[in-house]
Amino acid sequence: MKIKLNGEETTLDKDSITISELLALKDVKMPDMVSVEHNGDILDRDKFDTTQVKEADQVEFLYFMGGG
C-alpha cells in the first residue's frame, strides 16, 4: 500500500500496519520522542498499538524539540 508519511509518498509491502509497527519499521528507536498524527488527528500514545494505518492514509511523526 501507499501512504503519505511526513508529507512524502511511501510504499509499504503490507495492506495495513499499526502505528507502533510503522514507528519500528521507520527505525524510530524511542517512540517517547515523537507525537503521531494520523489522518489529521493527534493520537494518544496508548492508541499506537491498536491504530491501523491503511492505503492512502496520512501519518506525521512530529518530534519533540526542546531547544532554544
Added chain:
Amino acid sequence: MTLSEEQIERYSRHIILQDVGGEGQEKILNSKVLIIGTGGLGAPAALYLAAAGVGNLGIIDSDVVDLSNLQRQVIHFTPDVGKPKVESAKEKIAEINPDVNVTAIHDLFRADNALDIIKDYDFIIDGTDNFPAKFLINDACVMGEKPFSHGGILRFDGQTMTYVPGSASYRCVFNGPPPPNSVPTCSQAGVFGAIAGMLGTIQAAEALKYIIGKGDLLTNRLLIFDALKMNFRTVNVKPNQERLKITKLVDAEQASCELKNG
C-alpha cells in the same frame, strides 16, 4: 499618538508597506511583547522586535552569558560573558532603538509567577530551552488567554506554531513533556547556530503580524523545517478541547543535565 519625523524615517520601510503603514507602525510602538528566554531564539526575536519599534519589550531569563552561547545567541557579545543575559540584552536593545522600553526580569519563569508576568503583555514568545518551561508557557497562556509563539530547535531542525485563544495549543500536538532524558537537549545533541536565527525571526514576524492584525498566523499549523535539506512544511493540527482545559500550573521535573539554559 503621532509619529515624529525621526520615527517616520526610522520606520519608513515599514510605513511604505501597505499592510503596515503609519497605522500599523503606531500599533507596534504601542505594543507589549514578552520574550521568555534570551538565548538562541529570544536573541534574534528581541533584536528584530526592538528594531521594529515594539514599545514595551519584556525579557525574562535567570541565566548568565556563557562562552558556549555566543555561537548562536547573537544579542550577546564576547565581553558579556558572565553577565546576566537580560542585562546584556537590555543594553543592546537600548543601542538599537531608544523608542523601546525594556523590562528586564532576572528570574526563572515559574508556575508561581507565570500568570502575573504575562498579564501585562499582548503577545508572548517562547524562547526557552527545556520542556517544563515550554509546557508552562503554553499552560499559562492558555489559562491567561494570551497569544504566544511556540518555538523549538534541535540539531538542524526547527518547529514553531502560534497560539491564539481558541486555536490548537502546543499541548494539543504534544500532550506533555517527554520523560526526562528521552529527548536530547541542544547542549547534549548540538544545534546549528543559524537555525536559531531562522526560527527566532519567524517568531518575531508572527508577533508583529499579530500586533498589526495582518496576514495569516501559524495557528492550527505546526511549521517544521530541516535546514540540512532546507525543506519547510506545515502540518495542520486541530484544537483538542480536553487538552485546552488547563486548571493549574505546575513546574515539571527535569533531569539536572537539562537545567543549563541554552
